[in-house]
Amino acid sequence: EPALSIRGLTKIYGNGFHALKGIDLDVAQGDFFALLGPNGAGKSTTLGIVCSLVQKTAGKVSVFGVDIDKDFARAKYHLGVVPQEFNFNQFEKVEDIIHAQAGYYGMPMREAKPRAERLLKDLGLWDKRKGSARMLSGGMKRRLMIARALMHRPKLLILDEPTAGVDIELRRSMWDYMRRINREEGTTIILTTHYLEEAESLCRNIAIINHGEIVQNTSVRGLLAQL
Numbered sequence: 001e002p003a004l005s006i007r008g009l010t011k012i013y014g015n016g017f018h019a020l021k022g023i024d025l026d027v028a029q030g031d032f033f034a035l036l037g038p039n040g041a042g043k044s045t046t047l048g049i050v051c052s053l054v055q056k057t058a059g060k061v062s063v064f065g066v067d068i069d070k071d072f073a074r075a076k077y078h079l080g081v082v083p084q085e086f087n088f089n090q091f092e093k094v095e096d097i098i099h100a101q102a103g104y105y106g107m108p109m110r111e112a113k114p115r116a117e118r119l120l121k122d123l124g125l126w127d128k129r130k131g132s133a134r135m136l137s138g139g140m141k142r143r144l145m146i147a148r149a150l151m152h153r154p155k156l157l158i159l160d161e162p163t164a165g166v167d168i169e170l171r172r173s174m175w176d177y178m179r180r181i182n183r184e185e186g187t188t189i190i191l192t193t194h195y196l197e198e199a200e201s202l203c204r205n206i207a208i209i210n211h212g213e214i215v216q217n218t219s220v221r222g223l224l225a226q227l
């Protein structure tokens, strides 16, 4: 079964705006997948629905075969999510934010501690763990959200514009890190971006979305061959 399957997904916001016009999408297990499109295309809406942050108007979404309408609690275990906005308590300590995540997923502390250490070290946050999250730079906050999303070893990692506003050097190191978890841990990754360069450098498959419709769904190689 695919890591993510979307059928006929439609979203009409309260003001009557049709943000998604019945999209279909499949992302295979182990894939590194880009949802590429300009601002306002419907990328965040799509991911928001998958994570149950946004309510859909119609359509069906399954995560590793689990219909999110039937059993979101189970689907949630497969999902790690990094939204665009910082959504942690800035006044909490970095390590507390990470450990709390383990708590939500019922991870025992003896498992959570080494996992947190590994992630904080890999993401360049180990030295900051005792400090408040408020003290972190923007790039570090982004990495804190990545570490938190990976704590419970999700099979599918969803990143909404992970490198927006991040300088080029840090962007490259984040790219290397994402490639590594895709390759070494077999984590399926879906990211949204409006940089073709990012999709091209990282991803195997790509869907291009515009005005709430998928206008192209192909391999990155196939797309580049057309240009």
Ligand code: ADP
Binding pocket: 013, 014, 015, 017, 019, 037, 038, 039, 040, 041, 042, 043, 044, 045, 046
């Ligand atoms: P993207 O992530 O591709 O930039 P979004 O999914 O955030 O696009 O938004 C798609 C469209 O839906 C945009 O035109 C946006 O203005 C509109 N939109 C997003 N949220 C709302 C909302 N709460 N109410 C009305 N329109 C919205």
